Amino acid sequence: MEEVELTPKPGLVDLDNDGSHQDLSIHLMRKSALSLQETFARIAYISHGRSPSLSLRREIATIGREGETCMFKATGGVNTHKGAIWAMGLLVSAAAMGTGSHTIKEVLALAGETARYPDCHSSITVTNGMMAQKKYGVLGARGEAQREFPHIRNVSLPMLHRSRANGLPENEARLHSLLALISVLDDTCILHRGGRGALLFAKKRSAEILSTGRLEGLDSLNEEFMLHDISPGGSADLLAATLFLDKLEPNRIEAEVQNAFGCTY
Numbered sequence: 001m002e003e004v005e006l007t008p009k010p011g012l013v014d015l016d017n018d019g020s021h022q023d024l025s026i027h028l029m030r031k032s033a034l035s036l037q038e039t040f041a042r043i044a045y046i047s048h049g050r051s052p053s054l055s056l057r058r059e060i061a062t063i064g065r066e067g068e069t070c071m072f073k074a075t076g077g078v079n080t081h082k083g084a085i086w087a088m089g090l091l092v093s094a095a096a097m098g099t100g101s102h103t104i105k106e107v108l109a110l111a112g113e114t115a116r117y118p119d120c121h122s123s124i125t126v127t128n129g130m131m132a133q134k135k136y137g138v139l140g141a142r143g144e145a146q147r148e149f150p151h152i153r154n155v156s157l158p159m160l161h162r163s164r165a166n167g168l169p170e171n172e173a174r175l176h177s178l179l180a181l182i183s184v185l186d187d188t189c190i191l192h193r194g195g196r197g198a199l200l201f202a203k204k205r206s207a208e209i210l211s212t213g214r215l216e217g218l219d220s221l222n223e224e225f226m227l228h229d230i231s232p233g234g235s236a237d238l239l240a241a242t243l244f245l246d247k248l249e250p251n252r253i254e255a256e257v258q259n260a261f262g263c264t265y
């Protein structure tokens with residue numbers, strides 16, 4: 001919800017417009033996000049206190065696929081949050097393993113470990129991501145998770161924290177975090193629509209705006225992205241995951257206090 005409501009985002013659905021999408025809207029994105037609440041709750045429930053294993057990987061893959069079905073039912077067949085179900089599903093599972101006491105670094109490592117187990121039910125359907133990975137030799141959503149989310153660990157979270165420390169308002173800090181992701185991520189959503197040229201353009205223009213720090217440029221960047229049919233959907237998903245992880249740290253400290261004193265305040 002916080003990701004889709006962040007405004008103004010280039011090429012993505014936000015409170016102002018639908019970016020480079022004909023089949024998406026803020027209403028649909030909210031409906032889709034709400035339809036996924038139970039999916040994430042179920043993933044947290046079955047992961048609670050466990051460790052990464054092949055059987056847990058299978059269990060959350062089943063729930064994740066059921067979540068995709070819920071999403072498609074809620075959206076009338078439009079892909080709104082497939083990448084988010086994947087990334088957030090793994091991270092919610094990893095956070096629940098530690099029952100709230102793991103650091104962000106530990107959560108990322110556990111999520112990566114889970115993602116490295118084989119997917120026993122992978123179908124023969126060829127996805128946009130698979131085609132982009134094959135054609136352009138990029139890692140895609142699967143590789144990002146299996147490598148323990150390097151773009152969250154090294155790019156979006158540090159940028160979010162640094163921007164806040166520099167005194168930026170929360171909305172701007174989040175936009176900086178998103179731009180930092182777009183400027184480096186090999187987003188298969190951009191690649192399959194517009195090829196390497198579109199990806200290089202998106203990376204270059206986002207880095208330029210970020211380096212000037214002038215977010216007024218975001219409205220014209222949105223128009224440029226719309227003109228070139230660029231949608232940084234993978235970066236949007238990783239931003240959502242970043243915002244989720246960012247909320248874990250205060251919970252961890254509270255859990256540590258509870259463990260130390262054996263009580264809840």
Ligand SMILES: CC(C)(COP(=O)(O)OP(=O)(O)OC[C@H]1O[C@@H](n2cnc3c(N)ncnc32)[C@H](O[C@H]2O[C@H](COP(=O)(O)OP(=O)(O)OP(=O)(O)O)[C@@H](O)[C@H]2O)[C@@H]1O)[C@@H](O)C(=O)NCCC(=O)NCCS
Pocket residue numbers: 060061062063064065079080081082083084085086087089090119127128129130139140141142144185186187188189192193233234235237238
């Ligand atoms: C491992 C899976 C994620 C499958 O991955 P794969 O790459 O095979 O499949 P895709 O269908 O292409 O979905 C990947 C989505 O991940 C996002 N993404 C892209 N690049 C990256 C990246 N570098 N790092 C992280 N995430 C990335 C992106 O999602 C967003 O875009 C979606 C719209 O995409 P698409 O439909 O291609 O675009 P449109 O142009 O709008 O479509 P058309 O007009 O052409 O129809 C949107 O949903 C955003 O979320 C990629 O799309 C995983 O799904 C899987 O294996 N699942 C099985 C269940 C499971 O194991 N779950 C366990 C955890 S719950």
Ligand SMILES: Nc1ncnc2[nH]cnc12
Pocket residue numbers: 003004011012013014019021024029080081084231233234236237
């Ligand atoms: N805000 C957004 N707009 C378009 N695609 C997305 N995928 C995930 N978040 C999105």
